[in-house]
Amino acid sequence: MTKDAAAPMILEDEQSICEHPIYPLIAGRRSSHAFAPTSVEPETLAGLMEAARWAPSSMNEQPWSFIVATKANKSDFARLVGCLIEFNVQWAQNAPVLLLSVAKLTFESGEINRHAFHDVGQAIANLTFRATVSGMVVHQIAGFDIEKARCEFSIPQDYEPVAAAAIGYPGNLAELPEKLRKRDVSPRKRRPLHNFVFESRWGHSADWTRNL
Numbered sequence: 001m002t003k004d005a006a007a008p009m010i011l012e013d014e015q016s017i018c019e020h021p022i023y024p025l026i027a028g029r030r031s032s033h034a035f036a037p038t039s040v041e042p043e044t045l046a047g048l049m050e051a052a053r054w055a056p057s058s059m060n061e062q063p064w065s066f067i068v069a070t071k072a073n074k075s076d077f078a079r080l081v082g083c084l085i086e087f088n089v090q091w092a093q094n095a096p097v098l099l100l101s102v103a104k105l106t107f108e109s110g111e112i113n114r115h116a117f118h119d120v121g122q123a124i125a126n127l128t129f130r131a132t133v134s135g136m137v138v139h140q141i142a143g144f145d146i147e148k149a150r151c152e153f154s155i156p157q158d159y160e161p162v163a164a165a166a167i168g169y170p171g172n173l174a175e176l177p178e179k180l181r182k183r184d185v186s187p188r189k190r191r192p193l194h195n196f197v198f199e200s201r202w203g204h205s206a207d208w209t210r211n212l
Helices: 024-028 042-053 074-080 086-092 116-133 146-152 178-185
Strands: 064-071 097-104 137-141 160-170
Touching: 024 116, 042 074, 042 116, 064 074, 064 116, 074 097, 074 146, 086 097, 086 137, 086 160, 097 116, 116 160, 146 160
Parallel strands: none
Antiparallel strands: 064 097, 097 160, 137 160
16 A cells, blocks of 8 residues: 555544444445545455455355456446446546446356345455455445446346446545535444344334344
8 A cells, every 4th residue: 555545534423323332444434435546456456356255155156256447457447437327437437446246146056046136245345344454445336337337348148237336545535526525524324223123023123222
């Protein structure tokens, strides 16, 4: 990591809004829109992929694949940028790495794998927290053209593009447009545990999810 790459920013109130203690890097992870121009070294990028490789998956099928484009490969990078919706292009084009996650929709047996997206999400989560440990930012992107990505990168029909992501070192928030800067410095919001953790029946909050 070079000198012009900033350390991850953890707002003081982010630990205080946690209902229960969690690891600081989880509390401090943010999907920043600001990226430093610092390149991501190949060995660092390989380390992120190694973390993804060790994610759990149904029947150990490991249904994830990743298309990676770095700014060092201008053609591939431009093609992946071109798959993003316009709003995301304005900031994601500044990241040194773009990624497209892809799910294999069937098991090796040919049966439908209804857990494929779940498992790809677990792989991306592993990658994201490995990046956070390294002082990097992963901003996942839902806004992209699925069919354009499929065509642009020759993705087979039994595979489905899941999400894009911008990866790099945190940049200068002051360089962002005002609307994006405000989003990046605002405290993150999460639903309280009792809204989504149930016991006995749907909608019945577990007693232990209440603040003790």
